Amino acid sequence: MNADFTKEELAFQHEVRNFLESEFPADIRDKVDRNIRLSKEDIVRWQKILNRQGWMAPNWPEEYGGTGWTPTQKYIFNQEMGRIGAPEPVAFGVKMVAPVILAYGSEAQKQRFLPDILESNVWWCQGYSEPNAGSDLASLKTTAVRDGDHYVVNGTKTWNTLGQYADWIFCLVRTDNTAKKQEGISFLLIDMASPGIKVNPIVLMDGSPEVNEVVFDNVRVPIENLIGEENKGWTYAKVLLTHERTNIARVPYTKRRVNELKSAAASRADGSGGSLADDPSFASKVAELEIDLLALEYAELRTLAAVTVGKAPGPESSILKIVGTEVAQKADELFLEVADYDALPFVPEQFEAGFTGAALGDGYLASTALDYFNHRKVSIYGGSNEIQKNIICKAVLGL
Amino acid sequence: MDFSFTEEQQMLQDSVQKFVRDNYDFETRRELLASDRGYSSENWNLFAELGWLTVPFREEDGGFGGSAVDLMVMMEELGRAMVLEPFVPTAVIAGGLISELGTDDQKRELLPRIMGGELQLACAISEPGSRFNLANVATRAEAQGEKVILSGSKVAVLNGSHADQLLVVARSAGSQLERNGISVYLVDAGAPGVKRHGYTNVDGHGAAAIDFDAVEVSSAACLGAPGEAYAALEKVVDRATVAVASEAVGALDSLLQKTVEYSKTRNQFGVPIGTFQALQHRMADMFIECQLARSIVMMAAMKLDSSAGDDEKAKAVSAAKSRLGRAIFKVGQEAIQLHGGIGITDELDVAHLFKRVTAIETLFGNTDYHTRRFASL
Ligand SMILES: Cc1cc2nc3c(=O)[nH]c(=O)nc-3n(C[C@H](O)[C@H](O)[C@H](O)COP(=O)(O)OP(=O)(O)OC[C@H]3O[C@@H](n4cnc5c(N)ncnc54)[C@H](O)[C@@H]3O)c2cc1C
Numbered sequence: 130m131n132a133d134f135t136k137e138e139l140a141f142q143h144e145v146r147n148f149l150e151s152e153f154p155a156d157i158r159d160k161v162d163r164n165i166r167l168s169k170e171d172i173v174r175w176q177k178i179l180n181r182q183g184w185m186a187p188n189w190p191e192e193y194g195g196t197g198w199t200p201t202q203k204y205i206f207n208q209e210m211g212r213i214g215a216p217e218p219v220a221f222g223v224k225m226v227a228p229v230i231l232a233y234g235s236e237a238q239k240q241r242f243l244p245d246i247l248e249s250n251v252w253w254c255q256g257y258s259e260p261n262a263g264s265d266l267a268s269l270k271t272t273a274v275r276d277g278d279h280y281v282v283n284g285t286k287t288w289n290t291l292g293q294y295a296d297w298i299f300c301l302v303r304t305d306n307t308a309k310k311q312e313g314i315s316f317l318l319i320d321m322a323s324p325g326i327k328v329n330p331i332v333l334m335d336g337s338p339e340v341n342e343v344v345f346d347n348v349r350v351p352i353e354n355l356i357g358e359e360n361k362g363w364t365y366a367k368v369l370l371t372h373e374r375t376n377i378a379r380v381p382y383t384k385r386r387v388n389e390l391k392s393a394a395a396s397r398a399d400g401s402g403g404s405l406a407d408d409p410s411f412a413s414k415v416a417e418l419e420i421d422l423l424a425l426e427y428a429e430l431r432t433l434a435a436v437t438v439g440k441a442p443g444p445e446s447s448i449l450k451i452v453g454t455e456v457a458q459k460a461d462e463l464f465l466e467v468a469d470y471d472a473l474p475f476v477p478e479q480f481e482a483g484f485t486g487a488a489l490g491d492g493y494l495a496s497t498a499l500d501y502f503n504h505r506k507v508s509i510y511g512g513s514n515e516i517q518k519n520i521i522c523k524a525v526l527g528l
Numbered sequence: 529m530d531f532s533f534t535e536e537q538q539m540l541q542d543s544v545q546k547f548v549r550d551n552y553d554f555e556t557r558r559e560l561l562a563s564d565r566g567y568s569s570e571n572w573n574l575f576a577e578l579g580w581l582t583v584p585f586r587e588e589d590g591g592f593g594g595s596a597v598d599l600m601v602m603m604e605e606l607g608r609a610m611v612l613e614p615f616v617p618t619a620v621i622a623g624g625l626i627s628e629l630g631t632d633d634q635k636r637e638l639l640p641r642i643m644g645g646e647l648q649l650a651c652a653i654s655e656p657g658s659r660f661n662l663a664n665v666a667t668r669a670e671a672q673g674e675k676v677i678l679s680g681s682k683v684a685v686l687n688g689s690h691a692d693q694l695l696v697v698a699r700s701a702g703s704q705l706e707r708n709g710i711s712v713y714l715v716d717a718g719a720p721g722v723k724r725h726g727y728t729n730v731d732g733h734g735a736a737a738i739d740f741d742a743v744e745v746s747s748a749a750c751l752g753a754p755g756e757a758y759a760a761l762e763k764v765v766d767r768a769t770v771a772v773a774s775e776a777v778g779a780l781d782s783l784l785q786k787t788v789e790y791s792k793t794r795n796q797f798g799v800p801i802g803t804f805q806a807l808q809h810r811m812a813d814m815f816i817e818c819q820l821a822r823s824i825v826m827m828a829a830m831k832l833d834s835s836a837g838d839d840e841k842a843k844a845v846s847a848a849k850s851r852l853g854r855a856i857f858k859v860g861q862e863a864i865q866l867h868g869g870i871g872i873t874d875e876l877d878v879a880h881l882f883k884r885v886t887a888i889e890t891l892f893g894n895t896d897y898h899t900r901r902f903a904s905l
Contacts, residue, residue: 263868265796288869333872334879400659402705410896462857465886466896469659470684473887475730498730498886502879505864506872513868515806 134201141202145209152178153215161214164495166337166480169252169294176218176249185247186223189231193239194247200433211381219291222246222253225369226299229316233357233365242318254295256286256319256343257366264516266301267310267363271345273302273317280304280317280355282348288510292328292341295321301366304359316362318354325349333506335499336477377511378453380426386460387419393467393494405467414466418459425452444524447517454507454514461501468494475499531826533601536592541601543578548609554877560612561732565690567612575613576645584620584767589627589639596767596832600774600825607778610877610884612732614650617687618642620771622649622695624764625712629751634714650691650717652682652738653761660893662697662761663707667740669698669754671747676700678713678721678743688736689726691717696740697761700754707758712751719743731887732880763838766845769892770832773825773852776888779881780821780855783863784814786878790867807866814859821855824848843905846898853895856885 134142157171179185187203189195198206210217218224227246230238245251262269271284282302292298298319305313319326325348331340357365394415395406405411429449465472471494478484479495508514522528533541551571560568575581583598585591592598599620606615623642626635641647658664667680678698688694694715702709715722721743726736751757788811791802801807828848831841860882864871871878889895 258869261795263796264801265798268796268798332874334874334883336874398657398659400657400661400664410900458861465890466894469890469894470654472890473684473729473731474727474735475732476727496730498883501886502730502883503872505861506869508865509868509872513865515804515865518806 134205138201138205142205142209145206146212148182148184149209149213149215152182153213154178158214160482161216164480164500165482165484167216168482172216172219173249173252175216179218180247180249185218185249186227188224189227189243193231193243204430204433208381211379211385214385218249219252221255221290221295221299222249222251225255226253226318229299229356229365229369232368233316233361237353238318238356251296252291252294254289254292254298254321254343256289256292256298256300258288259285260287264513266366267314269301269303269314271300271302272306273304273315273350275304275352276349278352279349280352282317282319282345282350284345286343286345287341288331289328289341289343290339290510292321292343293330293338297321298343299356301362304362308360311363313360314362314366315359316356316365317350318356319345319348319350320354323348323350333503335503336475337499337503377507378425378429378449379457380422380429380453383422383453383457383460386457386464387415387422390460390463390467391415393464397467397494411463411466414463418456418463421452421456421459425449425456428452444520447512447520447525450511451508451514451517457507458501458504461497461504464494464497465501468497471495472498472501537598537601540580540583540598541605544580544602544605547574547578548605548611552609552611554880557610557612557732557880566728566732566734567614571611571613572648573645575615576643580615581619581645582643584623585627585639585643589635590643591627591639594627596770596829597826599767599771600829603771603774604778604781607775607884608782610732610779610880614648614687614690614734616768616771616775617651618647618649618691620768621651621686621764624767625651625695625751625757625760628760628764629712629757631752634751638714647693648687648691649693649695650685650687650736651695651697652685652688652740653697653765654682654684656681656683660897661705662765663710663758664705665697665699665710666704667696667698669700669711669713669750671700671754674747676713676745676747676749678715678740678745680740682738682740685736685738687734688738689724689734693717694722694738695751697757698740700750702755709755710758710761711754712757712761713745714749714751715740715743715745719745729887731884733887759838762842765892766842767832769845769849770825770828772888772891773848774829776852776856776885777818777822777825779885779888780818780859783859783878783881783885784811784818786881787811787814787863787866794868801866810862810866814862817855817858821852821859824851839905843902846893846902846905849893850895850898850902853889853898856889857895860885 157175160167176185184196186194187196187198191197223246227243230242257266259269273280273282298321300317300319301314302317303313304315325346327344329342330338331342395404397405399405399408432446474496476496582592583602584594586594619642626638655666670677678696694717696713696715698711698713699709700711721741723739724736729735791807792800794801825848828844831844863878864882867878870876873879
């Protein structure tokens with residue numbers, strides 16, 4: 130065991146840092162620094178820059194455009210991205226559907242879909258959850274019935290993150306009603322432009338337009354859009370869920386938020402002539418958070434090390450989801466504390482580009498309550514933290 | 529000691545319960561939120577008619593009695609339904625300051641209009657950087673003959689954008705953090721030099737940032753004697769703290785109740801999620817938090833009405849707000865978590881209750897501030 134980076138790793142870190150400093154667009158960086166919501170165009174522009182560098186899909190096999198990095202290099206890359214606030218590529222394409230296509234798709238499907246994901250030409254969204262199938266995903270009811278060369282899809286998917294931007298959706302659909310519920314599910318790729326698809330926005334409590342309901346009314350999907358075999362979708366999806374889970378600790382981003390928190394506290398008056406950062410009780414709360422983050426970081430590094438020697442991320446990766454979301458939410462609470470009354474104004478427009486009104490509150494602290502509200506989602510999605518604990522109980526502790 | 533309600537308190541509770549049942553379902557509230565004012569003037573008139581606007585005032589001022597327990601009873605019911613009308617800013621804070629500090633003439637002039645529902649007031653207390661310290665006042669009040677000139681900036685003025693008149697906390701003497709030298713002036717909201725930037729808070733309540741740019745008032749606009757307002761200000765804000773704390777107790781109860789109900793009707797894995805023991809214990813913990821919050825807020829209200837000394841009363845209020853704050857985080861977060869995705873949406877009342885209690889955690893001093901104040905008293 131050795132906590133030091135090798136000379137090569139240090140050189141790599143230097144290379145990544147230089148690249149990000151010079152290529153991460155200043156206008157997008159400024160938006161990130163000011164907590165302004167990024168547009169689809171911003172995100173796509175940034176992803177295309179990453180791709181030009183060959184760094185869009187570190188987790189893919191090299192022959193399809195992966196980087197061939199060691200786990201330590203990936204770790205360094207994520208650290209540097211988080212440090213500067215550069216957004217990770219939107220997960221749905223590159224980290225969620227692509228691994229399934231890579232593992233179970235036909236060669237034709239790989240050729241058809243993967244390049245557009247790398248080049249950010251196609252925006253994907255995830256269509257798993259339904260109004261009555263959340264934690265119990267396998268009870269999903271959206272049906273796909275074979276009709277000649279097509280499936281006819283009917284049903285309602287919900288909570289589709291950024292579905293309003295999506296060109297394609299990957300869905301779990303029921304193709305067999307007679308089998309055990311996990312065994313009648315298939316993995317289907319659907320063009321969002323197909324007739325019969327309707328996208329209804331769902332407004333979250335912070336006013337943000339980030340999720341949608343997607344209704345399928347007799348949508349015809351060519352059978353070549355089926356991944357792998359019919360009725361094997363559940364198995365494929367489980368693999369994908371593990372991938373989703375390993376990317377969910379988001380240590381570098383929470384680190385960045387903790388740094389923002391510290392600098393906000395340093396310039397924030399405590400009301401009695403000092404600054405909040407000098408307040409020992411506040412400082413110790415921030416320290417506890419940083420310590421939790423360190424423990425989490427090393428838990429993640431241990432998981433990565435296990436992956437290097439060929440083991441798939443096991444059920445212990447549930448820890449990363451649980452603790453990663455808990456520390457992120459704790460940071461939001463501390464932001465509320467720093468911001469006091471500045472946390473409260475409900476002015477969602479001030480997070481949109483082009484807002485010209487007077488910003489209420491103090492820079493990064495403006496309306497921090499909205500972040501606190503929005504981020505309650507992180508312990509709910511991606512397999513809720515309760516479901517993660519059930520997994521630990523069953524698969525790790527043998528209960 | 530006596531923990532039973534008086535007949536009047538029982539009637540007050542019944543009357544507020546009936547009002548919210550008949551007039552304040554979630555859809556109606558949503559419409560009010562979307563309206564220009566963000567609340568209903570008709571409801572306000574009804575509050576006056578029902579006598580609720582007299583509740584914070586002493587009998588000698590023409591009020592219902594001014595007991596903190598009365599206020600608690602009423603606020604808890606308003607909290608369950610997330611009532612938006614600006615009762616606390618107008619009747620509890622502004623009314624309280626006039627009643628504590630005002631001359632007989634000022635009281636005769638203003639209090640009946642408050643209790644009659646004719647006057648909307650807001651109190652401009654906090655400033656950028658003052659946080660929760662009531663003595664931290666940089667806004668100046670400079671005497672010029674018979675006139676006083678007010679200059680400074682105020683933030684988070686509840687009901688600030690709709691109030692007809694403003695009570696402005698300003699410094700007539702002393703340095704920025706001193707308790708001495710603080711005065712309260714009554715200022716017309718439309719006076720030259722008053723610049724209001726109104727907005728809505730995350731809980732749907734209206735507020736404003738207000739700049740006072742050399743605003744001229746008569747020296748008679750000072751409530752009572754200049755420079756001596758601090759003690760009354762602290763006392764009134766403490767009372768307002770108990771009022772919003774009681775409101776939160778009602779709202780937390782509502783969150784618990786809605787979560788339990790939801791857990792009985794939401795099925796996953798073929799059974800109601802309320803049958804999972806992991807979730808049952810979480811709801812039991814929410815219940816415990818609700819009970820502790822209710823108990824300690826009741827303690828504070830009873831202390832305010834008791835013969836206890838000023839410091840003991842202040843300490844009781846801080847104990848309540850501090851402990852309540854922990855309950856707010858716990859119960860609020862668990863209510864959302866146990867609802868799953870639907871809990872995050874604007875569509876459901878739980879999200880709105882969550883937002884209101886979160887705002888209350890900050891109002892008049894957050895958990896950390898009150899823990900510290902408790903320790904210092
Ligand atoms: C903002 C947001 C974005 C999302 N984005 C997407 C997306 O892009 N695509 C997609 O397909 N889905 C998405 N989801 C859906 C998400 O995966 C589900 O919300 C999640 O699976 C929980 O399901 P549910 O909301 O139906 O809650 P429920 O399953 O009804 O759960 C309610 C509560 O019960 C608990 N619970 C359930 N079962 C058990 C059990 N056996 N033991 C103990 N506790 C239990 C849960 O943990 C939760 O606390 C998103 C959700 C949100 C909030």
